[in-house]
Amino acid sequence: MAYLNGDYLPLEECKVSVLDRGFIFGDAIYELIPVYNSKPFYLEAHLKRLVRSLDQIQISNPHSNDAWKHIISNLIEQSGLTRLSVYLQVTRGVAKRDHAYPANTSPTVFGMTNEWPAVNPDMYKKGLAVVTAEDMRWGRCDIKVTSLLANVMSKQQAVESNTDEVILIRDGYVLEGSATNVFIVKDGQVMSAPKNNLILPGVTRDVVVEILNENNIPLLEQAPTQAQLTDADEVWITSSTKECAPVIIVDGKPVGNGKLGELWGKVFNLYQQRKK
Numbered sequence: 150m151a152y153l154n155g156d157y158l159p160l161e162e163c164k165v166s167v168l169d170r171g172f173i174f175g176d177a178i179y180e181l182i183p184v185y186n187s188k189p190f191y192l193e194a195h196l197k198r199l200v201r202s203l204d205q206i207q208i209s210n211p212h213s214n215d216a217w218k219h220i221i222s223n224l225i226e227q228s229g230l231t232r233l234s235v236y237l238q239v240t241r242g243v244a245k246r247d248h249a250y251p252a253n254t255s256p257t258v259f260g261m262t263n264e265w266p267a268v269n270p271d272m273y274k275k276g277l278a279v280v281t282a283e284d285m286r287w288g289r290c291d292i293k294v295t296s297l298l299a300n301v302m303s304k305q306q307a308v309e310s311n312t313d314e315v316i317l318i319r320d321g322y323v324l325e326g327s328a329t330n331v332f333i334v335k336d337g338q339v340m341s342a343p344k345n346n347l348i349l350p351g352v353t354r355d356v357v358v359e360i361l362n363e364n365n366i367p368l369l370e371q372a373p374t375q376a377q378l379t380d381a382d383e384v385w386i387t388s389s390t391k392e393c394a395p396v397i398i399v400d401g402k403p404v405g406n407g408k409l410g411e412l413w414g415k416v417f418n419l420y421q422q423r424k425k
């Protein structure tokens with residue numbers, strides 16, 4: 150079952166108007182919450198980001214946190230799944246097409262679940278290959294908006310070059326992937342772009358930062374240069390879907406010694422413990 154504006158109904162029966170601003174302008178935000186053993190992982194952090202996204206684009210939050218939790222737990226229960234993702238989307242609602250925010254329009258709220266694909270074991274055994282590309286996104290990458298065309302086009306470059314992800318470079322600095330955050334390691338020092346308007350504040354990024362801090366692993370929250378990426382001993386990409394995944398090839402060249410990183414192994418294991 151999916152959720153649309155107060156009703157639970159089969160996904161195929163969810164219909165929204167063509168005048169919905171989510172459809173017309175991509176005027177909408179979303180959230181994706183991983184669920185393991187029927188329990189949402191880092192739910193509070195996802196809800197906090199959802200509320201922040203709404204705030205930033207001035208859509209009034211249609212639900213209290215408790216009401217959001219209620220919708221999420223109903224969706225989980227009705228999915229009959231134990232390992233799934235919950236996708237939530239809020240648009241500014243339906244209105245005559247005009248760029249300015251409409252007055253008196255209620256937001257459209259949509260939710261659906263999907264079975265969480267079993268992680269491809271090769272990802273953690275062999276590692277991933279990525280390519281770099283110029284970041285062509287807008288200046289508010291910190292808001293989780295559905296208008297993802299630049300990310301979609303960037304990801305297609307990864308697909309067409311037979312790699313797993315694109316790492317986006319702006320003015321020579323490594324910011325994040327098309328749908329992941331990026332960490333590099335050099336001589337035991339971890340580096341990752343800081344949380345500002347140029348990256349999405351990934352919940353998985355925060356979990357990895359928490360793990361690093363708890364284990365006294367030095368972290369510099371500063372965007373690495375492209376040269377530092379090329380010269381790194383290890384590169385990791387993080388997201389709710391990929392968790393913390395090792396990258397062994399960047400632009401066709403091996404990362405470090407071309408094997409899975411030692412520090413990555415440690416962080417990966419600590420991440421798995423957190424999931425339990």
Ligand SMILES: Cc1ncc(COP(=O)(O)O)c(C=O)c1O
Pocket residue numbers: 300325326327328329330348349350351352353354387388389390
């Ligand atoms: C651009 C971008 N960066 C990073 C992430 C990772 O975020 P999270 O760890 O919350 O899944 C995503 C996830 O969709 C993303 O789209």
